[in-house]
Amino acid sequence: MRGRSAPPSLLRHLALCGLLALAASCGRAGAEEGDGRSVPGAPTGVTAAAGSATSVHVMWNTTARAAAYEVYRGTTKVQDVPGSKHMVDVTRLRPSTLYVFSVRARDSDGRLGPPSGPVRARTPAAVADDRSAPTRPAAPEGRAAGSRAARLSWSASTDDRDVVSYDIHQGATKIHSVGGERTATLLTGLRPGRDYTFTVRARDAAGNVSPASPTVRLTTPGMDDGRATAPTGFRATSRREDGAYHVGLSWVPPRVDGEVTAYEIHLDGRPATSLVYGGSAPRDRATYSFYVGRKAGVTHRVRVRAMLPDGTWGGFSAERTVTTGAGR
Incomplete structure (x- = not known):
C-alpha cells in the first residue's frame, strides 16, 4: 500500500526545523569545544569563627582558577571577595545566633564552581555598654613549620567579659583569626626563604580590640625555586x-x-x-x-x-x- 506524500508546506516546515536544530546543536558544541576549561573547584579548608557578637570571620584555601569568591550565609550571597584573598569578616549579624556559611569560586568568565561544604558559627551574646578592650596578648612565640608555614602561640588575654577571638596580623594586614579559647595557630601560605613579622590582637563580643602583642619575627627556610x-x-x-x-x-x-x-x-x-x-x-x-x-x-x-x-x-x-x- 502506497502512503500519501506530505504537503509541500509541511515538508518546508520540517526542513526548516531540522536546520534550526542543527544550527543550535553546532552552536552548543562549538561553545563547549572552544572553551575546553572546567569551572573552579569547590573551595576547601573553609572555617568560620565568631569575631564579635555581630560578626563572623570566614576563611578558606586558595582555589585554582578563582578570579573571585562568593560567600553565602545560608542561601544568601553576602560578600564578594577578590581572588587574591581567601578570608572575610561577615558583619551586621545578630548576637546569640547560629549561622551557616559556604563559599563558591568564580572564574574570570563569571562561571561559578560548586559550593564548599557548609560551616557553622554561633555569635556570642551582646554586652550592653562594654567599652573596655581586652588586655594585650603577651609572650608571643613563633617558629617555622617547614618552608611554607609557621606556628604561632601567645599568652591569653583577659577581659571584663570574655575574649571572643584573636586576630593575627602580618605587618598592618589581618591575615587570620581564631576563637577566643585558643592561644596558638598554624599560619599557611608562606614562602620559603622569606622574613615575616606577626602580631596578635584580642577582641571581645562588643568588638573592642586590644593593643597589639609584641612582634614575632621569623624566617622560613629554603629557597622558592x-x-x-x-x-x-x-x-x-x-x-x-x-x-x-x-x-x-x-x-x-x-x-x-x-x-x-x-x-x-x-x-x-x-x-x-x-x-x-x-x-x-x-x-x-x-x-x-x-x-x-x-x-x-x-x-x-x-x-x-x-x-x-x-x-x-x-x-x-x-x-x-x-x-x-x-x-x-
Missing part, C-alpha cells in the same frame, strides 16, 4: 576521538605534607584548564585529558602545577611539546 613542589615524570600524548584531538597527560604528584587535590594545566604558556579531585586524589601517578581542537599537525607546549595543601601553587613540571595527530 619550585623544584621540591613540582610534579615529576610528566608525559604528554595526542589522540583523536570523534573527529577532534585531545591531549593526554600523566605525572607523578609532588611529595608534600598532606594531599594534593587540584592542578592547573598550562597550554602554550597560558592557563588552559584545571583538575580538581572530589574524592581521594592519586598519589602514584595522575592522568588527565582535554580537548585542543580539530586540526592535525598543530604543536602545543604543555606543563602542569599543583595546588599545595597550604593553598599556594607549587612549581611547574617540565614543559613538554605535543603535536596533534602525531600520537606523542
